[in-house]
Amino acid sequence: MNFKLLSADTLKAYVKDYKVTLKAYVKDHKVISAILFVGLGLTMLRFTLGIAGVSNLDDNTPWGFWMSFDLLCGVALSAGGCAVAAAYHVFGIRHFGPQVRAALATAFLGYFFEVVALQYEVGQPWRLVYPLFWSPGTRSALFLVGLCVFLYLIVLFIELLPALFEYLGMRTRRTAAVHWSVHLAVAGAVIAIIHQSALGSLYLIAQPKVHPLWYSDFMPVLFLISSIFAGLCMVIIEGILAHKYLKKYMDEQHIKNADKVVLSCGNAVFLLMISYLFIRIVNLIADDNIQYLTTGYGMWFLVEIIGFVALPVFLLFIGTREKRIRLVKISAIITVLGVMLNRFNVSIIAFNYNLPPDERYSPSWMEIFISVFLVTLLLLAYRLMCAKMPILKEHDDYTG
Amino acid sequence: MHRRIFLSLLSVAGLAALLDAGDGQAASTPPSDKYPDAFGVLHDSARCIGCRKCEAGCRARHADLLPEPDKPFDDLSVLEKKRRTDYRCYTVVNKYTVKGRETPVFRKIQCNHCLEPACVSACFVKALTKTEQGPVVYNPGLCVGCRYCMVACPFYIPAYDYGGVLNPLVYKCDMCAPFIAKGELPACVESCPKEALNFGKRNDLLRLARERMRTHPARYVPHIYGEKEAGGTSWLYIAPTAHTALGQQELGASPLPQRSAGIMEAACMTAGIAPVLLGGAYLVRRRRDEIAASEREAAVKEAVDNAAAETAAKLKTAAEEAAKDKETAIAREVKKAREETLGEIQAQTAAAGDSGGNASEAKTEEDAR
Numbered sequence A: 001m002n003f004k005l006l007s008a009d010t011l012k013a014y015v016k017d018y019k020v021t022l023k024a025y026v027k028d029h030k031v032i033s034a035i036l037f038v039g040l041g042l043t044m045l046r047f048t049l050g051i052a053g054v055s056n057l058d059d060n061t062p063w064g065f066w067m068s069f070d071l072l073c074g075v076a077l078s079a080g081g082c083a084v085a086a087a088y089h090v091f092g093i094r095h096f097g098p099q100v101r102a103a104l105a106t107a108f109l110g111y112f113f114e115v116v117a118l119q120y121e122v123g124q125p126w127r128l129v130y131p132l133f134w135s136p137g138t139r140s141a142l143f144l145v146g147l148c149v150f151l152y153l154i155v156l157f158i159e160l161l162p163a164l165f166e167y168l169g170m171r172t173r174r175t176a177a178v179h180w181s182v183h184l185a186v187a188g189a190v191i192a193i194i195h196q197s198a199l200g201s202l203y204l205i206a207q208p209k210v211h212p213l214w215y216s217d218f219m220p221v222l223f224l225i226s227s228i229f230a231g232l233c234m235v236i237i238e239g240i241l242a243h244k245y246l247k248k249y250m251d252e253q254h255i256k257n258a259d260k261v262v263l264s265c266g267n268a269v270f271l272l273m274i275s276y277l278f279i280r281i282v283n284l285i286a287d288d289n290i291q292y293l294t295t296g297y298g299m300w301f302l303v304e305i306i307g308f309v310a311l312p313v314f315l316l317f318i319g320t321r322e323k324r325i326r327l328v329k330i331s332a333i334i335t336v337l338g339v340m341l342n343r344f345n346v347s348i349i350a351f352n353y354n355l356p357p358d359e360r361y362s363p364s365w366m367e368i369f370i371s372v373f374l375v376t377l378l379l380l381a382y383r384l385m386c387a388k389m390p391i392l393k394e395h396d397d398y399t400g
Numbered sequence B: 001m002h003r004r005i006f007l008s009l010l011s012v013a014g015l016a017a018l019l020d021a022g023d024g025q026a027a028s029t030p031p032s033d034k035y036p037d038a039f040g041v042l043h044d045s046a047r048c049i050g051c052r053k054c055e056a057g058c059r060a061r062h063a064d065l066l067p068e069p070d071k072p073f074d075d076l077s078v079l080e081k082k083r084r085t086d087y088r089c090y091t092v093v094n095k096y097t098v099k100g101r102e103t104p105v106f107r108k109i110q111c112n113h114c115l116e117p118a119c120v121s122a123c124f125v126k127a128l129t130k131t132e133q134g135p136v137v138y139n140p141g142l143c144v145g146c147r148y149c150m151v152a153c154p155f156y157i158p159a160y161d162y163g164g165v166l167n168p169l170v171y172k173c174d175m176c177a178p179f180i181a182k183g184e185l186p187a188c189v190e191s192c193p194k195e196a197l198n199f200g201k202r203n204d205l206l207r208l209a210r211e212r213m214r215t216h217p218a219r220y221v222p223h224i225y226g227e228k229e230a231g232g233t234s235w236l237y238i239a240p241t242a243h244t245a246l247g248q249q250e251l252g253a254s255p256l257p258q259r260s261a262g263i264m265e266a267a268c269m270t271a272g273i274a275p276v277l278l279g280g281a282y283l284v285r286r287r288r289d290e291i292a293a294s295e296r297e298a299a300v301k302e303a304v305d306n307a308a309a310e311t312a313a314k315l316k317t318a319a320e321e322a323a324k325d326k327e328t329a330i331a332r333e334v335k336k337a338r339e340e341t342l343g344e345i346q347a348q349t350a351a352a353g354d355s356g357g358n359a360s361e362a363k364t365e366e367d368a369r
């Protein structure tokens, strides 16, 4: 195995050819290039004009689209990584095997780009180490969230080391790293459980500002459960996308197991969603919130609960019963959209519900575009990883 | 079975969170008496004339941080629009026209210096602290700019300098903490021409407020806003109209930090319990796999042994049968040949006179066998 990462020669070649390469790339990938170009521009704006230069955030709504999309949605959808790793390593569900690395890799990139997104979101990103190492505010839910992001990123990185060592051809180190798989899967699952519920507890302290239909003392539990099924649905969706665009990087085993994975994910999602739906309905009754159902917020609440929770539960029931893979896949997409809708509802739509409309927040196109830019970077990084490292296939030297 | 372990695990994690949430709700403790001698300020809307002198005084004292406003402080036209605190002013006075009243009512807005401040417990870097004397103060050297304090504050007080690039900070009233420490008055209290602001120990202020309500019952609604709201605040308000008409939201008496107070404990519990459960699940699973594997192995071995024995037996019988078959076949053939030969010989003997060569031929044939 030769060291292919960045030898002096290839570096030189890159530097020499980069103008040609760049031109060719731009020609072949017009949309991506445009996104990257505008995204870089907005990044410059953010760091020269401040947050105000690119966002509609204000004193009443200090957390907006970035928080909802990058952090709340992003982390919820990344939960698949640890769920799959735990399913395989801890619970021994064998056919998840070929999926483990793909799920871990997306989770890692998801968290990594979450940290990148934080650089845009917080006012003084260079101080982000303060809460961890200098002056931890341990009573803060956000501290817990930050701590978990930090720890989980490390765990995910170590969990991916075998793939990296295979890529670099370090056989002994790879063996040593594989040895720790189970421990890491356990650690990852524990951190993820804490992390997901910590995200739910972020809004507990803001109780007076969150509409009662969405505020719940059970938010930590609700966030945790919904993140697990959202993460599993993401495994299904990533499967669909990867089969479409990254098939050339897959091996037989990966392709052969795909339907089995869809079905077992579907089964787990079905059960989890039932308990989620149950808690939300109990919550609605126990907190005496039925009175709000006839208001505009009530309608919107019903759209979320019926259209994006009850409907996929029903579809999954049929899909998993009759082994209709397509139906399960469709429900997975609805479910993920539903979880995202829920996060947006809690953090933007039902947040500050008692402020007059003209004091409410709506995101600027630049905020949304920066998130699109980061997602694009994430996808590119994922493709690069799949192309270079044994993520969607087993390494030739280690099969069998 | 795997699924069951999985679910029970989830419910444990959930349980920890539930215990925690339950804690937060059950605790409707009276306002914190942690600092019984803490100072506060009473704002009396029945006395306030909306002159904005307090705003001017505040800005004058914080001139190092707060810029000159766009319109001068004696321009009262700004009162026509609802305002809030921002990164250029710590305090604003708003005008409220209330139904059934000829004259408008004014209310001063600034940090309420909560007894159990949501902002303080929300800050993940301890940049905000509640001091013994009452003020909730901010350390600009620590602030990361996450703005969670702004999310948490139920009164919409902290503001952020969104346009800042190198050192954007949170801005909020500090109750003139350094001056209070020196025994001086907060600037706004000092500049009020109408004694609409009173500074003192919070307990004394509560007494003062009740006294005013008692002597002038017609001038006040019988509610001291801030006595209990969100666990109580250092700043207190009395007014001639319902506080909700002055933009003061109704808030429960339980301090907001309590709602998320137990999360750290819950997290530690989860960190303690979940690995044990997961590890246990793993061990159970591995043991079962091992048993299954060894059983499988034994079964395979037995099968192989059986098969070998069977094959041997089969082979043996087959060989025996083959041998028997062969013998009988030979016997049969021999018999047949003999009979044939005999028949021929008999025939030949019968026709002995015809030819002798035939007999000799038959003899040779028999010899060959």
Ligand code: SF4
Binding pocket: B110, B111, B112, B113, B114, B117, B118, B119, B120, B136, B152, B153, B154, B155, B156, B157, B158, B172
């Ligand atoms: S009013 Fe808001 S900013 Fe002031 S102490 Fe209370 S929570 Fe903190």
Ligand code: SF4
Binding pocket: B122, B123, B124, B125, B126, B127, B128, B142, B143, B144, B145, B146, B147, B148, B149, B150, B170
């Ligand atoms: S913005 Fe600053 S003061 Fe407010 S919570 Fe974040 S770090 Fe603390």
Ligand code: SF4
Binding pocket: B047, B048, B049, B050, B051, B052, B053, B054, B055, B093, B106, B108, B191, B192, B193, B194, B195, B196, B197
């Ligand atoms: S200075 Fe006194 S009277 Fe004037 S607006 Fe302020 S509180 Fe009211």
